[in-house]
Amino acid sequence: MISNSARTTYRLAALVGAAALLLTSCSSSSSSDASGSASASGSIAPSGTSASGGASAAPSGTTASVSPTSAAGQACSAYFQLDILNSQYAGGAVKNGNMTEDQVKADFQRLLKEMVAQAKLAVADGTADQKMLTNATRMKNEIKSLKKKQALADLPSAQQAKFAKQSLRVQKACDRAGFPLPTENVTARTSAGLS
Numbered sequence: 001m002i003s004n005s006a007r008t009t010y011r012l013a014a015l016v017g018a019a020a021l022l023l024t025s026c027s028s029s030s031s032s033d034a035s036g037s038a039s040a041s042g043s044i045a046p047s048g049t050s051a052s053g054g055a056s057a058a059p060s061g062t063t064a065s066v067s068p069t070s071a072a073g074q075a076c077s078a079y080f081q082l083d084i085l086n087s088q089y090a091g092g093a094v095k096n097g098n099m100t101e102d103q104v105k106a107d108f109q110r111l112l113k114e115m116v117a118q119a120k121l122a123v124a125d126g127t128a129d130q131k132m133l134t135n136a137t138r139m140k141n142e143i144k145s146l147k148k149k150q151a152l153a154d155l156p157s158a159q160q161a162k163f164a165k166q167s168l169r170v171q172k173a174c175d176r177a178g179f180p181l182p183t184e185n186v187t188a189r190t191s192a193g194l195s
Contacts, residue, residue: 068179070122070125070127071118071119071120071121071122071124071125071127071128072118072119072122072127072128072132072174072177072178072179073127073177073179074114074118074121074122075114075115075118075119075121075122075128075132075136075174076174076177076179078111078112078114078115078118079111079115079136079167079170079171079174080174080181080182080184080185081111082108082111082112082115082167083167083171083181083185083188083189084184084185084188085104085107085108085111086108086167087185087188087189087191087192087194088188088192089104089152090192090193090194091188091191091192091193101151101152101153104151104152105143105146105151105152108143108152109140109143109144112136112139112140112143113140115136115139115140115170116133116136116137116140119132119133119136119137120133122177127177128173128174128176128177129173129176129177131169131172131173132170132173132174132177135166135167135169135170135173136166136170138162138166139163139166139167139170142155142159142162142163142166143155143163145159
């Protein structure tokens with residue numbers, strides 16, 4: 001018999017997988033739409049480092065008018081780190097003993113806080129659109145709704161679905177700002193069985 005936490009983890013992995021499939025289907029839709037582009041590369045800061053720290057390398061494909069150190073660049077850097085963490089989590093990092101539920105939850109909260117703070121600045125300075133901020137804030141609120149003792153996998157299915165949609169919208173906002181999804185993220189999703 002499968003435990004409730006294992007069942008929830010499988011549902012979370014399936015949901016993230018469905019979101020990844022949606023992302024890949026978007027990438028082949030139109031050459032003028034960069035919403036699913038995975039042609040960029042950038043470095044992802046390891047867990048525990050500041051989102052505004054080690055991930056400031058410009059993804060290839062970044063438009064010349066957008067600086068990787070801009071508020072939009074920093075918001076997208078936090079998003080890309082969150083996406084990597086999500087892939088690791090879905091891939092069984094907790095089960096394998098590479099991190100704890102508390103570490104993952106704390107890193108999710110830290111990265112979401114950074115993403116929202118930088119998205120506010122990006123909207124104010126015109127380097128990103130309101131959709132980035134709106135959806136980053138919603139993602140943060142979904143995770144914030146968890147009780148202290150609850151793990152990410154305890155997020156109800158409906159909220160997991162909302163989180164996945166909001167995440168895709170932030171990714172698209174990063175694309176529009178000139179920061180397509182880095183190759184490392186695509187690789188991490190593939191390794192976790194999400195694409």
